[in-house]
Every structure is written in C-alpha cells, then in structure tokens.
Amino acid sequence: xNFLEIQFALRGKTLPADHxxxxxxxxKKLLQESEDESLPNDLPxxxxxxxxxxxxDRCGMIYLNxxxxxxxxxxxxxxxxWYRLLQNQVFEIRGHLIRLIQPRITLPEANExxxxxxVTFKLDAIDHADVPRYFLESCQKGLERLEIxxxxxxxxxxxxxxxxxxxxxxxKKIVGYGVVVEGLSEKDSLKLQWYxxxxxxxxxxxxxxxxxxxxxxx
Numbered sequence: 174x175n176f177l178e179i180q181f182a183l184r185g186k187t188l189p190a191d192h193x194x195x196x197x198x199x200x201k202k203l204l205q206e207s208e209d210e211s212l213p214n215d216l217p218x219x220x221x222x223x224x225x226x227x228x229x230d231r232c233g234m235i236y237l238n239x240x241x242x243x244x245x246x247x248x249x250x251x252x253x254x255w256y257r258l259l260q261n262q263v264f265e266i267r268g269h270l271i272r273l274i275q276p277r278i279t280l281p282e283a284n285e286x287x288x289x290x291x292v293t294f295k296l297d298a299i300d301h302a303d304v305p306r307y308f309l310e311s312c313q314k315g316l317e318r319l320e321i322x323x324x325x326x327x328x329x330x331x332x333x334x335x336x337x338x339x340x341x342x343x344x345k346k347i348v349g350y351g352v353v354v355e356g357l358s359e360k361d362s363l364k365l366q367w368y369x370x371x372x373x374x375x376x377x378x379x380x381x382x383x384x385x386x387x388x389x390x391x
Contacts, residue, residue, distance in 0.1 A: 175248065175249040175250075176246055176247060176248055176249060176281065176367050177246070177247065177248075177249050177252050177278055177279070177280065177281075178244060178245070178246050178278070178279045178280075178281060179244070179245045179246075179247070179252065179255055179256055179259070179276060179277075179278055179279075180242045180243070180244050180276065180277050180278075180279060181242060181243040181244075181259060181260075181273035181274060181275065181276050182239075182241075182242060182273075182274050182275040183225070183237055183241050183242065183243060183271050183272065183273065183274070184271065184272040184274050185237055185269065185270055185271035185272060186236065186237060186269075187227075187234055187235065187236055187237065187269050188225060188227060188234070188235050188237065188266055188269045188271065189233060189234060189235075189266065189267050189269065190229055190230075190233050190234055190235050191233070191339070191340060191341050192224060192225065192266050192267065192269075193222075193224045193291075193340050193373075193376035193377035193378065194340065194341060194342045194343070194376045195266045195267045196222060196224070196225070196243075196264070196266055196376075196377070197216065197222060197375045197376050197377075199264040199265065199266060200216060200222070200259075200264075201214075201215055201216060203258065203259075203262060203264075204216070204258075207258070209258075211254075212254070212258065216375050219247065219248055219251075220245065220246070220247045220251070220255070220375075221245070221246045221247075221369060221374050221375070221379075221380060222244070222245055222374075222375060222376070222377055222380075223243075223244040223245075223246075223377050223380045223382075224290065224291075224376075224377035224380075225237070225241055225242065225243060225244075225271075226240060226241055226242070227241050237271070243259070243271075243273050244380075245259070246281075246366070246367070246380075252278060256276055256278070259273050259276070260273065260274075260276050261273065261274060281363050281366050281367070282383055283357075283359040283360075283362040283363050283383075284357070284362055284383035284384060284385070285355065285356060285357050285358075285362065286353065286354070286355050286357070286383070286384040287353070287354050287357060287362060287365055287366065287381040287382065287383060287384065288328075288351070288352070288353050288354075288381065288382060288383075288384050288386075289351065289352045289353075289369075289370065289378075289379060289380055289381045289382075290338070290351055290377075290380070291338045291340060291349045291350070291351060291377070291378050291379075292308075292312065292349050292350060292351075292352045292370050292371040292378060292379050293340065293347050293348070293349035293371045293372055293373050293378045293379070294307075294308060294311040294312075294349070294371050294372065295372070296308060296311070296348075304348075305327060305335060305350070308327070308349075308350055309325060309326070309327065311371070312325035312352060312354075312370060312371075313325055315370045315371065316354070316365075316370070319364060319365070319368050321354075321357070321361040321364055321365055322356065322357070322358065322361060323354040323355060323356050323357045323361060323365070324354065324355050324356050325352055325353070325354045325370075326352070326353055326355075327350045327351065327352060327353075328351055328352075328353050330351075335350065336350055336351030337349075337350055338350065338351060340373065340376060340377075340378065342373065342376065347373065349371070349378065352370065353384070354381070362383075365381050366381050366382070369381060
C-alpha cells in the first residue's frame with residue numbers, strides 16, 4: 174500500500190460545483206488522445222481523483238482560489254507517469270478552462286478522523302426515509318471488508334441538515350452523503366485514504382482526507 178498524492182495548483186477562475194464526472198472525462202480524453210502507447214486508455218482502478226475545492230457561490234459554480242488543487246492518488250511506482258502526463262495540461266470542464274501548474278508530491282498523512290465530502294452506494298431501490306440507515310450500514314460493511322476499525326457517521330451541513338449531496342453522471346443524478354470516520358489507527362487511516370469507500374471513485378467520490386483539511390466546496 175505504497176501510494177503518493179500528486180497535487181497541481183490551478184490557473185483558472187471558475188468551475189461547475191458539480192464537476193467530478195467532467196474532470197474524469199477530461200483526463201480520460203487526454204489518455205485516449207496521447208500518442209504514448211504505454212499509457213492506458215482509461216484511468217486504472219488503482220488511480221483516484223479528488224474533486225477540486227473552491228468558493229461555492231450556491232448557484233452551481235465555484236470560484237478557484239489559492240487552496241484549489243487538482244489531486245490524484247496513485248501507487249508510488251506510477252508517480253512519474255501521471256506527473257509527466259498532467260503537468261501544464263489544460264482541461265476544459267463544461268466550458269470552464271483550467272491549467273495544471275506547479276506540481277508537488279506529498280505523502281499521505283494519518284489522522285484518527287477522516288472526512289469525505291461525498292460517498293455513494295447503490296441504494297436506488299431503498300425507500301427514501303430509510304436511505305440514511307442503509308447508507309451507514311453500507312459504510313460500516315465497507316470498512317469491515319477492508320478490515321478497518323472505525324465509526325462512520327453522516328455529519329450535518331451548515332444549515333443543520335444531513336450532508337446530503339449529489340453528483341451528475343451523464344444524464345443521471347446520483348445521491349450520496351458526506352461521511353466522517355472516527356477512531357482510526359494510523360494503519361487504518363492510511364488504508365482508508367488509499368481504498369476509499371463506495372463507488373464512483375474516479376469521479377471524486379469516496380476520497381477521504383484528514384479532518385483538519387478544510388475544502389471550501391460544500
């Protein structure tokens with residue numbers, strides 16, 4: 174489980190607040206158009222993306238600031254591949270342009286409390302009133318499968334409501350929740366940051382980070 178995180182500062186002004194799928198699609202297009210035959214045609218399952226934080230205008234858009242970063246986690250031996258591919262690339266994200274600049278490599282940081290902005294599971298058939306319970310049960314089962322000891326809960330948003338969030342994937346809107354996992358050992362904290370929880374991790378879902386990090390996107 175030796176992995177690294179590559180972070181790129183951004184040159185650009187705005188992005189759609191819901192940009193996870195579009196960001197993944199831009200990276201996939203870059204791979205498919207590359208003349209380097211050693212590259213895959215799609216992001217491999219062991220590579221994960223994080224949605225980009227910014228200042229949310231509450232009208233479907235975020236403003237990028239100094240803390241806005243493009244972040245990718247990959248096995249240590251793949252670091253050079255992604256570093257070289259992505260450096261100075263320009264992506265068009267649903268009409269918004271960003272350039273990836275000033276890359277830096279970071280080691281994962283263990284913390285007993287980890288946070289994810291959005292985790293999703295397949296819960297379409299569940300009655301709406303029961304979704305939070307089934308969702309948390311899915312979180313705990315996911316932790317158990319990974320042999321991670323920790324307690325998952327759904328936090329509240331700034332209005333005091335459950336942190337219910339959505340992500341648009343093509344023409345479908347996927348519902349999920351923000352998640353906090355407490356009581357993690359150092360080993361389990363790193364494991365959760367590597368494996369994540371739930372599906373759609375190429376779109377930024379299930380990405381966990383230490384609780385002291387404060388992304389601006391909500």
